[in-house]
Amino acid sequence: MPGPLKTVRGIADLVPHGLIVKYVVASVFRVTWGFFLAVLAAVPLGLAAGWYRRAEMALNPILQILRPISPLAWIPIAILWFGVGDLAAVFLIFVGCFLPLLLAVISAVQGVPAVYINAGRNFGLSPIALMRRILFPAIVPRLMTGLRITLGIAWLVVVAAEMIAVNSGLGFLIVDARNAGNRYDLVVAGMVIIGVVGLLLDNAVHSLERASAFRWGFEEKA
């Protein structure tokens, strides 16, 4: 097990080759795509499923069966469908993010106070307009919390996916360092970098949460 000094030297070893930047960019790139695709799919679907009780009742059994399946269990299928490469990793992140996000949106919609919905209906909004002008803004504070948790999941999944499904990224760095001559200094260096980047990502979403446009939800609770 390498000490702190060896780890720092390990990180320093990675810098000259530009490997650090390359791997961080590769991992963040995959997380970004998988995460955003999941958001794009889960938010509209969640709004609809939260609003229409029947849609939720139809979806729920499937969701409950899929939910306990670890995103990592999808690795063989991801490779079967997309081969070894970025797409497989993006798919795995999507799978890891989509369900928790969908469930978060559904429960947020169901928690929207009836008074907002009634006020919206009173002004003659169509179902689509109601979702856009009432339900979506009303769930934003809870959605931000959901996004933050989900991005954390995405960052966990990308490392695992990269250990198997691709040849670059921080996860790959860790397995590669071990396989290529038991360079445990690089393994721990990789772990440290994963931790730091994960923290930065979390901070980014957190500052978005605090952005003035979304702040009402927190002021309201205070």
Next chain:
Amino acid sequence: MSASTRPTSATQGPTRNVRIKLRTENVSMIFQREGKALPVLEDIDLEVGDGEFVCLLGPSGCGKSTLLSAMAGFLTPTGGKIRIDGEIVRGPDPRRIFVFQERGVFPWLTVEGNIGFGLSKLSRSERAKRVSYYLQMVGLEGFEKSYPHELSGGMKQRVEVARALAVNPDVMFLDEPFGALDSITRLIMRGELLRIWQAERKTILFVTHDIDEAVQLADRVVVMSARPGRIQQIVPIDISHPRDISSPRYLELRDGILGQIGLAHRL
């Protein structure tokens, strides 16, 4: 002198001779609670004239808010019919706006955004004109860009009233709109509402459990009994505005209603 001899209990329709705006015909409402039928409203027959200010008054749980929600189209009565302009009410409609307690203000929109909420079909400039007109009417100039969490309860209530007025509805339903406000703000808001009502002449149905509030505001007070809610008495308030709330007639009317409510509570 003639006012005191006027028959009160038999009056179902508006006191002034105007067109009927809203009519409930034998309206009843039965809720299903854990398999048991719970009658909430029974035989509500009421006529409200165009431009009339009617208060629904009763003990809590008497179904007055339920009646208001049914009139606004949020609930369908289990028996009887509600008609507005002769048409049966089938759902909420922008011509009839329901004002909730200040909880109904959208916290994600500014004051301006809230007031203009129902005006998305208008052009930008038309909308801005309407918004600033009603902003001024409710006395919120300078708060255009404020978010509701930056406002007091009374200000939020003004935002909601302005949002309702901006779409120029015929009817406004107010469900204990000032219930959450402190007593001073409540008095001010009553005065404001009367001023706006006299300027715009909307038909107003106003739910309250505050006897003074009802007698200060209404053309007629509909006194409801405890659950299942029935109309116990309809009391025309024959005092012109502005009302002197220490005049003998005011006190007489108030005490009369107090007696009615007392009876409703007697076991």
